[in-house]
Amino acid sequence: MPGICSPAPPLSLAQTPLTVDEFARWKGQRPWEAPDSWGPVALTLLVFGIVWLALLSFVSLSPPTDNIEQLTWVHSLEGGYYKHPPLPTWLFWIPTRLFGVNALTSYAVGAACTLASMAVMWRLLCRLRGEPYATIALLAALCITYYNGRLYYYNHNVVLMVFVAASAAIYWQAFRTGLTRWWLALGLAMGLGALAKYQIAVSVACILAFWLHQRSWRVLAQRRGLLLAALVSMLVFTPHVLWLRAHDFAPIQYATSTSLGLHAQGLHRWFESMHWLVDQLLNRALPAWILLGLTVYHLRRQAPRGHAPPSKTVPETAPASRAFLLIYGFGPLVFMVAMGLLTGAELQLHWGTPFLLFAVPAVMELAGQRVAWRAVSRRSVYLAFAALQVVLLLQDGLSSPRGPTVFQDGHWRMFDSAALAQAVEGPARAALNGDICVVSGPPAVAGALALQLADRPKVLIDGRYDRSPWVAPSLVSRCGALEIREGPVLAGWTAAGPRFPSLSWVAEPPVGAPFKSFAQSPTRPSLGGKMPLRRLPTAPHARAPAPG
Numbered sequence: 001m002p003g004i005c006s007p008a009p010p011l012s013l014a015q016t017p018l019t020v021d022e023f024a025r026w027k028g029q030r031p032w033e034a035p036d037s038w039g040p041v042a043l044t045l046l047v048f049g050i051v052w053l054a055l056l057s058f059v060s061l062s063p064p065t066d067n068i069e070q071l072t073w074v075h076s077l078e079g080g081y082y083k084h085p086p087l088p089t090w091l092f093w094i095p096t097r098l099f100g101v102n103a104l105t106s107y108a109v110g111a112a113c114t115l116a117s118m119a120v121m122w123r124l125l126c127r128l129r130g131e132p133y134a135t136i137a138l139l140a141a142l143c144i145t146y147y148n149g150r151l152y153y154y155n156h157n158v159v160l161m162v163f164v165a166a167s168a169a170i171y172w173q174a175f176r177t178g179l180t181r182w183w184l185a186l187g188l189a190m191g192l193g194a195l196a197k198y199q200i201a202v203s204v205a206c207i208l209a210f211w212l213h214q215r216s217w218r219v220l221a222q223r224r225g226l227l228l229a230a231l232v233s234m235l236v237f238t239p240h241v242l243w244l245r246a247h248d249f250a251p252i253q254y255a256t257s258t259s260l261g262l263h264a265q266g267l268h269r270w271f272e273s274m275h276w277l278v279d280q281l282l283n284r285a286l287p288a289w290i291l292l293g294l295t296v297y298h299l300r301r302q303a304p305r306g307h308a309p310p311s312k313t314v315p316e317t318a319p320a321s322r323a324f325l326l327i328y329g330f331g332p333l334v335f336m337v338a339m340g341l342l343t344g345a346e347l348q349l350h351w352g353t354p355f356l357l358f359a360v361p362a363v364m365e366l367a368g369q370r371v372a373w374r375a376v377s378r379r380s381v382y383l384a385f386a387a388l389q390v391v392l393l394l395q396d397g398l399s400s401p402r403g404p405t406v407f408q409d410g411h412w413r414m415f416d417s418a419a420l421a422q423a424v425e426g427p428a429r430a431a432l433n434g435d436i437c438v439v440s441g442p443p444a445v446a447g448a449l450a451l452q453l454a455d456r457p458k459v460l461i462d463g464r465y466d467r468s469p470w471v472a473p474s475l476v477s478r479c480g481a482l483e484i485r486e487g488p489v490l491a492g493w494t495a496a497g498p499r500f501p502s503l504s505w506v507a508e509p510p511v512g513a514p515f516k517s518f519a520q521s522p523t524r525p526s527l528g529g530k531m532p533l534r535r536l537p538t539a540p541h542a543r544a545p546a547p548g
Contacts, residue, residue, distance in 0.1 A: 041122055041138065045115045048142060048389070049151065053111055055393055056152040057104065059400030060413040066155030067106040068447035072459045074101060076470035079243030082250045082461075086240065087195035088159040103451065110154030113162050114147050120165040121357055124172060128321045129361075133373040136295060137364060139385040141357040143287035148389070149396050150353075156197040157353035163193030164203050164354045168328050171207055172321075175214070178221035180228065187232025194237045198251075202355060206331040213323055250466075264344040273340035276347040277333060280356055284349075287388050288360050294384040296367075299376055322365050329362020412444070416499065421452035423497045424505055428482045431507035437479035438471055445503065446484055457482070480510040 125134035167189040174182035193200035216222035332355035399409040440460035496503035
């Protein structure tokens, strides 16, 4: 988009309400011109994605549990799911129709979301600080371990990240121009972000903080625009609110019964909050700071040889854009820590995924004009980036199931779902006298097993129909179900084998099959402690338990 003309002398606030053009000149914004070509950055993102996906798909014996969740849920498009709002599953539906419900599809969609977010951030930074600055920030952000070692994750956090980045870019345009179309686009982005994950509230807080910091309430176009964006976002979110009311606010109940409902006290509350912050900045983002440090070191070394331009060629930083980047970079970190300290909630480490990429330009802003980012040699930055990526690739490969035993990290990707399917499939099909239509049990284990079975059965999460609307009671009555559980082997159950000492399974035959029904067995456990399959209908006309 075309930039604004050279700034005019500042206007007095006594002239408010200002026109859009006057407001832009009053703020003194001078956005950089758009880059000549997307080519180098697009190639960087493409190569980065291919290399990391090739490694991650090779070293993982099972997809991430979040991918399994989406591969399970995508069998039915709903207005919401028991843990989260529905947009990630809706977006996933088309790729699965084209390429199948499989792990590779989820890997590709997850990577596309992450890389698209990076591209949006890069484009925004090009407008604010120019292409060299934006490219350094992009390469540093790609070093954050959320975005390389977890590139194949497809979950609500990575979809939310798209809308966090998009809302930041759109809001800057709305703020800078005041045009109605940008405020409408901002409302749409925020509404869709809320349909991805309720944590879009963190971005809303950043927008409000910047709006207040810039005293935008003094400008009529800014007041009207923010109200318009709020109305549009609420309109987009309203259908999900209706679903929530009809389903007893299941995702809210899930959140308050897990992380948000722990209410840590005293020093433990401080410890957990500080642990979260330190993990984000000094663990996940550490490779990014290393890259920035190497960049500054190279710049300092070349300065005595006269390669760096004199300081007068380094353009001034517009105060509003500096505040914008600092708020978007550090605001989410402050918000999360404040929530942990004030409510005692258990802050999940992965909650930083949608927001941490903006911490990179925020740290670069702290350096101010002491670092001439535009003078950095692009070649040296790419070499440092490539070296860091090699180290990260080696670390990920060595700690994976394909690496030496001494380095293996024991994470979920070590779970050999193909071996479990091989051990269970034959006996289960024989016990069911036919195809395996349904697998019931803990969502991660049951979902991973279902992906490996030739019949590609549906998953009945913890034996609960209210959490599994894609499974009809009539399907279980007609085909039976393969149940799997974690814990000691009980009477009537079969151990999954020496490689899976904590797992056992049993086949629930179809209704009317010449086989003893486990509904009559007093030893049969309740899966997940919630709703056991013994509550399945015993006749075709029986009703399933009510949702919720």
